[in-house]
Amino acid sequence: MSARSLYLPHLAEIARVEEETPDTRTYFLEANGVEWRRAYHPGQFVELSVFGVGEAPFCLAQSPTRSDFIELTVRRTGAVTNRLHTYRAGDVVGLRGPFGNAFPFERARGRNLLFVGGGIGLPPLRSLINYVLDHRTDYRDVTVLYGARTPADRVYKNELAEWSRSPALTLVETVDRGDDTWTGHVGVVTRLLKGMTVDAAATLAFTCGPPVMLTFVVAELIALGIAPSNVVTTLERYMKCGVGKCGHCCVGHHYICVDGPVYNYDQIRRLPEAP
Ligand SMILES: Cc1cc2nc3c(=O)[nH]c(=O)nc-3n(C[C@H](O)[C@H](O)[C@H](O)COP(=O)(O)OP(=O)(O)OC[C@H]3O[C@@H](n4cnc5c(N)ncnc54)[C@H](O)[C@@H]3O)c2cc1C
Ligand code: FES
Structure with a gap:
């Protein structure tokens, strides 16, 4: 049995696009072929590919308890997001993930x-x-x-x-x-x-x-x-692989894509480089 490559994206069709603000849209991605579609935690992110342009990280914007889709809310800032903003329902993107740690929702219980x-x-x-x-x-x-x-x-x-x-x-x-x-x-x-x-x-x-x-x-x-x-x-850092291999997101010995992106301020104060 061969394991799926960490670098191989799932294909996901855009089911719907919702205009949030003049520069921000929410993309509802069909997730039928994505085995982790409800098996992620708030705080985690995905790497989204716009084929022919590149990949960029986006947080999973809906609770895994809620959506039949994978929801990403994206602000237009550069190459990937500009091209994504020309996409409509029926267009296909690539998805890798879910990556990173999660919000400490267990520690939040009772508070x-x-x-x-x-x-x-x-x-x-x-x-x-x-x-x-x-x-x-x-x-x-x-x-x-x-x-x-x-x-x-x-x-x-x-x-x-x-x-x-x-x-x-x-x-x-x-x-x-x-x-x-x-x-x-x-x-x-x-x-x-x-x-x-x-x-x-x-x-x-x-x-x-x-x-x-x-x-x-x-x-x-x-x-x-x-x-x-x-x-x-x-913490937002410039990311490439999302899986602790390329070193783009490193802060000292920390890989923000794997050890983060969720941190508390006690941990942030100890990072070699303040955010
Ligand atoms: C974990 C995580 C979650 C995120 N979630 C979201 C989200 O939910 N929604 C959202 O809209 N955005 C999110 N972002 C930010 C998003 O990934 C970036 O804005 C991404 O760079 C957009 O890609 P782009 O190709 O469109 O823009 P880019 O071409 O990458 O440019 C975007 C900005 O990044 C700067 N930049 C480009 N290259 C570098 C570099 N090598 N080093 C430093 N800065 C650089 C550019 O100057 C520009 O200001 C998230 C980022 C991280 C790390
Ligand atoms: S993005 Fe490659 S090591 Fe973190």
């Missing part, structure tokens, strides 16, 4: 969970949030703070509306710049944390977003009394 997302940082958190909602009795209070540049830059607008009506969690949103339609908070997401009361010892915080946001959010979370080891994020 209050505080999620802080910024912009395109919501997709990895959404995978865990929906996982938690599907195992709701295992966790205590669930709070989601989400910030985007403008109302149009919010991803998963329908899901945010559902979460805002749900008694299972508390969602607070903010935008840097409002418009005529926006009745919510205006200002950066860190403002929502200032003065918040949390049971610090019982809280596990998860945050993903642009590096500048993370710096301020982590400082606020620690100021609230949450231990650095209870502040969890994902």
